[in-house]
Amino acid sequence: xxxxxxxxxxxxxxxxxxxxxxxxKDMKLIGVTAHSYSFNTEIAxxxxxxxxxxxxxxxxxxxxIKTDGDIKNLIEEVDIIVDATPKKIAQDNLEKLYKPSKIxxxxxxxxxxxxxxxxxxxxxxxxxALNKDFVRVVxxxxxxxxxxxxxxDKAYGIESVHATMIRRGAxxxxxxxxxxxxxxxxxxxxxxxxxxxxxxxxSMEIFTTALSVPSTLMHLHTVIAxxxxxxxxxxxxEMFKNTTxxxxxxxxxxxxxxxxxxxxxxxxxxxxxxxxxxxxxxEAIGITSNSHNKLLYMQAVHQESDVxxxxxxxxRAMMGFKDGDKSIKMTNETFGIK
Ligand code: NAD
Numbered sequence: 001x002x003x004x005x006x007x008x009x010x011x012x013x014x015x016x017x018x019x020x021x022x023x024x025k026d027m028k029l030i031g032v033t034a035h036s037y038s039f040n041t042e043i044a045x046x047x048x049x050x051x052x053x054x055x056x057x058x059x060x061x062x063x064x065i066k067t068d069g070d071i072k073n074l075i076e077e078v079d080i081i082v083d084a085t086p087k088k089i090a091q092d093n094l095e096k097l098y099k100p101s102k103i104x105x106x107x108x109x110x111x112x113x114x115x116x117x118x119x120x121x122x123x124x125x126x127x128x129a130l131n132k133d134f135v136r137v138v139x140x141x142x143x144x145x146x147x148x149x150x151x152x153d154k155a156y157g158i159e160s161v162h163a164t165m166i167r168r169g170a171x172x173x174x175x176x177x178x179x180x181x182x183x184x185x186x187x188x189x190x191x192x193x194x195x196x197x198x199x200x201x202x203s204m205e206i207f208t209t210a211l212s213v214p215s216t217l218m219h220l221h222t223v224i225a226x227x228x229x230x231x232x233x234x235x236x237x238e239m240f241k242n243t244t245x246x247x248x249x250x251x252x253x254x255x256x257x258x259x260x261x262x263x264x265x266x267x268x269x270x271x272x273x274x275x276x277x278x279x280x281x282x283e284a285i286g287i288t289s290n291s292h293n294k295l296l297y298m299q300a301v302h303q304e305s306d307v308x309x310x311x312x313x314x315x316r317a318m319m320g321f322k323d324g325d326k327s328i329k330m331t332n333e334t335f336g337i338k
Contacts, residue, residue, distance in 0.1 A: 001026070001319075002026060002027065002028050003026060003027045003028070003079055003080065003315060003316070003319050004027075004028050004030050004077060004078045004079045004080075005021045005027050005028065005029055005030060005078060005079070005080055005081075005082065005315060006029075006030050006031055006032070006033075006052075006074045006075065006077070006078040006080075006081045006082070007021070007029070007031075007032040007033065007081070007082050007084060008032075008033045008054070008071060008074070008081050008082070008083045008084070008085060008093060009033065009035075009083060009084035009085035009086070009089070009090075010032045010033060010034055010035075010040050010041075010044060010084075011040070011084065011086070012084075012171055012173075012304050013084040013108055013304070013307065013308070013311075014032065014082070014084035014085075015032075015040060015043070015044070016272070016274070016304065016305060016308045017082050017084060017308055017311045017312075018032050018044070018049060019047075019271060020308050020309070020311070020312050020331075020334065020335070021082075021312065021315070022047075022049075023334045024312060024330070024331070024334060025330075026316070026321075026330075027312075027315065029049060030050065030074065030077045030078050031049060031050030031051060031052050031068060031074050031077075032044055032049050032050070032051060032052070033051070033052050033053065033054045033071055033074060034051050034052070034053060034054070034060065034067070035053075035054045035055050035085075036055065036059050037059040037060050037062070037063045037065065041060065041063075041065055042065075045065060050068040050074075051065065051067045051068055052067065052068055052069050052070055052071050052073055052074040053067050053069075053070045053071070054070070054071045057070075071097065072097075072101075075097060075098070075101045075103055076101070078103060079103065079104065079319065080103060080104040080105065080106070080315055080318060080319065081097075081098060081103060081104070081105045081106070082105075082106045082311055082315070083098075083105055083106060083107050083108070084108055086110065087108075087110025087111060088110065088111070090105075090107040090108065090110070090111050090115070091107070091111055091112075091115045093105070094107065094115065094116075094134060098134070104132075104133050104134065104318050104319070105133070105134050106134075106135055106136070106137055106311060106314050106315065106318070107134070107135075107136045107137075108136070108137055108139075108307070109136065109137065109138045109139025109140065109142060109143075109196075109307065110139070111136055113136060113196070113199040115134070115136060116132075116134040116135050116136045117134075118132050118134070118135045118136065119135075119136045119137075119138050119142075119196075119199035119200050120135050120136065120137050120138065120200070120310060120313075120314050120317075121137075121138060121142075121143055121146040121147060121150070121200045121310060122309070122310050122313035122314070122317075122324060122327065122328050122331075123147060123150060123243075123244055123245065123324075123328060124146050124147070124150045124200050124201060125200055125201075126313060126317050126324030126327070126328075127317070127324060129314055129317035129318055130317050130318075130320065130322065131317075131318065131319075131320050132317075132318050133318070135314055135317075135318055137307050137310045137311050137314050138196060138197075138199065138200060138307075138310075139193075139196065139307070140219065140301055140302075140303040140304075140306050140307055141165050141167065141193050141196075141210075141219055141221070141301060141303075142193060142196045142197050142199075142200065143278075143301075143306050143307050143310060144219065144221060144278045144299060144301035144306060145163060145193065145197045145206075145208075145221065145223075146197055146200045146201055147243065147245055147246055147278050148223070148240065148243070148246055148278055148280060148297070148299060149161060149197065149201060149204065149206070149223070149225065150201060151239055151240065151243040151246065152225050152227065152236075152239070152295060153201070153204065155229075155235075155236075155239045156225075156227035156228060156229045156231055156295065157227055157228035157229055158204060158205070158225050158226070158227055158228075159205065159226040159227060159228060159293075160205035160206070160207070160225075160226045161204065161205065161206040161207070161223065161224065161225045161226070162206075162207050162208070162209075162223075162224045163193070163194075163206065163207075163208050163209075163221055163222065163223040163224070164208065164209045164210065164211070164221065164222045165191065165193055165208060165209070165210040165211070165219060165221055166210075166211060166212075166213055166219065166220040166221070166222070167210060167211065167212045167213070167219050168212070168213070168215045168216050168217060168218060168219055168303060169184075169212050169213060169214050169215060169216065170216055171216060171303065171304060172216040172217070172304075174216070178214065179212060179213070179214050180214050181214060182214070183211055183212070183213050183214075184211060184212045184213075185209075185210075185211045186209070186210040186211060186212075189209070190206075190207045190208045190209065191208045191209055191210035193208040193210060194206045194207050194208035215258065217258045217259060217261075217262045217302075218258040218261065218262065218275075218300045218301055218302050218303065219300070219301040219303055220258060220298060220299070220300050220301075221298065221299050221300075221301065222296075222297075222298050223295075223296065223297050223298070223299065224294060224295075224296050225294070225295045225296075226293060226294055227293050227294070227295055228293070229293070230292040230293065231287050231292055231293065231294075231295045232287070232292070233285055233286060233287060236285050236287075236295055236297070237282055237285055240280045240285070240297075244328055244332065244338060245276065245277050245278065245306075245309065245328075245332070245337060245338075246277055246278045246279075246280060247275075247277040247278070247279050247280070247337075248279075248280055248281075248282050249261060249264075249279045249280070249281055249282065249300075250281070250282045250283065251281070251282070251283045255279070255281075258300050261275060261279050261300055261302075262275065262302070265302070268336075270336070272304075272305070274302060274304065274305035274308075275300075275302040275305060275306075276302065276305040276306050276308055276309055276335055276337060277306075277337055278299050278300070278301055278306060279299060279300040279301075280297055280298070280299045281297070281298050281299070281300075284296075284297055284298035285297045308335075309328075309331045309332065309335055309337070312327075312331045312334075313327045313328055313331055316330075
């Protein structure tokens with residue numbers, strides 16, 4: 001069966017999911033939406049993607065772009081929509097567009113868990129999305145936390161976690177958000193990331209704090225996990241090396257910062273220079289001297305791309321593909337990741 005997929009919201013996340021769908025053997029990209037004309041529309045056209053409007057086609061005609069209909073035309077042709085519109089719009093779309101047309105829909109991490117009742121990270125809870133009509137792929141930060149904490153929990157049994165999210169102020173293209181000269185703490189305890197991680201790792205005791213910094217490249221997390229079994233650092237390194245969609249990076253390789261990791265991703269020849277794997281610094285994995293039951297690590301999260309493989313696996317799960325490990329493998333191959 002070929003799964004027919006549409007993308008609503010062709011921005012940072014939507015354009016990446018569109019390219020990823022187009023490269024899966026079991027999926028067909030029917031088209032993408034465009035809300036207003038931009039360079040994104042020009043690229044979509046160049047790639048041969050059909051373009052469906054969400055706010056009329058005047059803007060497109062003016063700029064010489066022939067569109068292929070509106071969002072309703074796209075909906076008629078697809079089995080499932082990946083909604084990557086800015087936060088809070090997807091909830092409305094789900095009620096007004098997708099439910100009445102009886103198509104399935106994925107929303108992104110900007111929406112609340114309650115919008116779909118199922119939140120998804122493929123390697124943690126693939127089966128929860130099986131045959132569901134609406135699922136939320138969690139945010140970039142929550143995806144990063146869940147991937148590594150799920151592995152730590154399986155290996156050592158987590159009693160509780162404290163993590164701090166040092167968040168990039170804006171995406172690299174974004175001229176509207178910041179800060180550009182401040183460190184801005186999230187003034188609520190816990191930050192929303194802890195409760196959000198529990199929407200996937202249901203029984204995890206996790207407390208998070210967060211702050212934003214003047215950087216656009218990646219987020220950085222510091223994690224302290226209290227675990228039931230004794231940990232040693234070499235085993236923990238192996239455990240992360242053997243975890244899908246997690247990459248160990250090393251000081252010795254001069255991968256000492258988010259800047260060098262992003263340069264590395266560009267040098268790998270990745271599309272858009274993306275790094276969908278969560279990068280854990282080998283030298284920043286440690287245990288405290290007075291206890292072998294406290295694992296500390298630092299990880300970098302490429303906010304623009306870590307959730308893209310998740311959207312692909314989520315499509316398969318919702319369409320009834322039962323083998324989560326196989327789906328992850330198929331998706332990983334198309335991204336060139338392990
Ligand atoms: P974005 O602003 O980059 O892209 C959104 C796109 O939707 C834009 O192209 C915009 O023109 C279009 N749009 C606006 N209103 C629309 C409408 N009514 N109908 C159709 N299209 C419309 O946003 P993004 O960063 O891709 O975020 C999308 C979702 O993904 C959000 O829920 C966000 O929280 C989540 N997310 C973002 C990131 C990130 O770092 N950018 C990471 C993970 C998850």
